[in-house]
Amino acid sequence: MKETLHYLLMADHLIFQKTLLTGIKDTGLTSGQPKVLDYLKNHDGAVQKEIAAACHIEPATLTSVLLGMENKELITRKMHNGNRRSLYVYLTDKGKAFAKRVEAEFETIEENALLGFTEQEKEALTAFLTRVNENMRDKGEMDNDEV
């Protein structure tokens, strides 16, 4: 087993993702939908650009995910204040129920993933991953500015 940071992040993320999808198989949710539901659960009425950024996908990708969610009646999209350029996304009651289910599944998996961790270790891991995140985001912004 390789122990590079990238390999471990990939492995942990993908195993987590696969475990989630297995756990919610009965819901019929497809792989792109849970993260959007989970974000909307705490940010109902967000615009698509914001959702895409939070879910780390491109706006073009979100368009097709939302289309599927709209067909399943998990969300609705509305315009506000006569601004025809931005679309605000809302969970339906059905969508809220699925979001709850997804969140519960996330919590179960996370609890298992951290078995044997003390509270301090959990906090240390979270702090480390946040620092890694900041380091990479800073670099990305710098690179963009350099153009």
Next chain:
Amino acid sequence: MKETLHYLLMADHLIFQKTLLTGIKDTGLTSGQPKVLDYLKNHDGAVQKEIAAACHIEPATLTSVLLGMENKELITRKMHNGNRRSLYVYLTDKGKAFAKRVEAEFETIEENALLGFTEQEKEALTAFLTRVNENMRDKGEMDNDEV
């Protein structure tokens, strides 16, 4: 910013992946290819089932990625010992050169990601992520056995 384990793993993994792809844009490698090159760099001659497992993708997915890599002459596939069921995958010289480039890029990004980390902190993070990995793999195996 959410601070759940899953969210941080996803964010870190995806930003890492995106940074990598930006860094090797000039190579023309597509998004599924770097991880396979990186694995083969240390496991030349692996069979497809093994590569798929190491890269955390399904064998069916690997089939199409390898097809693209074969067309670019990054790899060749051979049978061994009259076993027609297994295909062994080898890097071409061109593939080896690309693999080196990918590895160098991984190292650069990782160095940046860990800026400000002491050696002890790096080791602690690696150990944490390995424990998370083991916890999730154990659970997955248990679930399978329960059937």
Next chain:
DNA sequence: TGCTAATAATTAGATTTCTAATTATTAGCA
């Protein structure tokens, strides 16, 4: 030996994802 299981890879079809280009709308400023 010969039938059945298991195994490795592929194919088929759908979803997710990306980048680049397009459309429609809004904002900035001369």
Next chain:
DNA sequence: TGCTAATAATTAGAAATCTAATTATTAGCA
């Protein structure tokens, strides 16, 4: 006010990904 920039979302086309089914081959065992 009116032209130009910027912005939000979508479309188009390609690649990656998955599950389920299929093909071909090998292994196990009666």
